[in-house]
Amino acid sequence: MAHEEETATTENRLHGPFHDTARQHEADRLGMLVFLASEVMLFGGLLGGALAIRLLHPVDYGRAAAQLHLWLGGLNTAILLTSSLLVALAVEAVRSGQARLAAWQLRGAMLLGIAFLAVKGLEYTLEYRDGLVPGLAGAHLESLVHALFMNLYFAATGLHALHVIGGLALLGFAAASRLAQADRNAVVVGNIALYWHLVDVVWIFLYPTLYLARPS
Amino acid sequence: MTRATGRLLIVWAALMALLSLTIAATLLGLGPAAPFVSYGIALTKAGLILWFFMDLRKDRGTERLAGFSAFAWAAILFVFLAADYLTRSTFASS
Numbered sequence: 001m002a003h004e005e006e007t008a009t010t011e012n013r014l015h016g017p018f019h020d021t022a023r024q025h026e027a028d029r030l031g032m033l034v035f036l037a038s039e040v041m042l043f044g045g046l047l048g049g050a051l052a053i054r055l056l057h058p059v060d061y062g063r064a065a066a067q068l069h070l071w072l073g074g075l076n077t078a079i080l081l082t083s084s085l086l087v088a089l090a091v092e093a094v095r096s097g098q099a100r101l102a103a104w105q106l107r108g109a110m111l112l113g114i115a116f117l118a119v120k121g122l123e124y125t126l127e128y129r130d131g132l133v134p135g136l137a138g139a140h141l142e143s144l145v146h147a148l149f150m151n152l153y154f155a156a157t158g159l160h161a162l163h164v165i166g167g168l169a170l171l172g173f174a175a176a177s178r179l180a181q182a183d184r185n186a187v188v189v190g191n192i193a194l195y196w197h198l199v200d201v202v203w204i205f206l207y208p209t210l211y212l213a214r215p216s
Numbered sequence: 217m218t219r220a221t222g223r224l225l226i227v228w229a230a231l232m233a234l235l236s237l238t239i240a241a242t243l244l245g246l247g248p249a250a251p252f253v254s255y256g257i258a259l260t261k262a263g264l265i266l267w268f269f270m271d272l273r274k275d276r277g278t279e280r281l282a283g284f285s286a287f288a289w290a291a292i293l294f295v296f297l298a299a300d301y302l303t304r305s306t307f308a309s310s
């Protein structure tokens with residue numbers, strides 16, 4: 001009993017059914033990775049849909065992709081890659097006991113995440129203005145394939161944006177929690193970082209699928 | 217600056233260089249090779265993030281398996297999907 005109380009007061013609390021913290025951390029990380037694998041398969045279905053449309057209608061698919069804003073998508077890729085760097089640096093800072101530095105890096109990553117959403121919002125506005133939103137009265141899409149492509153674009157980027165919003169909430173928690181930043185094993189901050197990196201990885205595949213598929 | 221920090225900065229620089237390369241490749245126009253180049257670069261970028269940013273290089277077998285398994289399943293999905301669409305005309309004409 002005395003032993004249990006002693007471990008409960010240390011910064012790395014041990015929970016049942018684990019008998020040592022190393023095993024518990026491994027299980028925490030494995031659980032997060034399995035969850036992220038399910039996310040990869042969710043987006044994999046959307047990318048599979050894009051592949052089918054592209055194989056059946058390569059010319060129309062390319063023409064539709066050419067109407068997206070290549071440079072705004074590229075800017076957003078750079079923003080997400082940089083936010084991923086800040087989150088990875090924050091995990092290193094937590095591990096080396098620099099909690100204040102970690103908090104600032106996490107806040108920096110959040111700012112970049114918000115900047116990503118702002119650019120995405122600007123893109124949606126431009127696409128609305130250009131009449132590229134299927135189903136709206138002002139839409140003037142060239143073909144059925146164009147409409148399919150734009151539906152896929154809004155479904156994939158919209159779902160991704162929801163993940164960015166979720167990631168921002170998690171980063172906000174990590175940036176505010178002194179307890180999470182004091183944990184030298186970086187269990188909570190490390191797992192939140194994994195989620196943010198995966199959001200970045202998903203975008204890395206959405207970018208060539210949607211923006212870079214223009215005819216060359 | 218610690219070694220770990222330096223390594224992360226180098227990986228970030230490599231990721232930004234790959235982003236510039238993929239945009240340049242798209243604008244230059246590579247014809248039928250274009251999708252292979254852009255997805256090759258995407259896979260390299262994702263690999264760098266998984267290996268260095270997500271720290272899979274430090275993990276043991278089980279975690280690495282969990283990290284990479286979904287990509288393997290997604291690859292199987294894409295191969296079967298492509299095999300179906302790409303061979304439809306072949307079988308229809310015979």
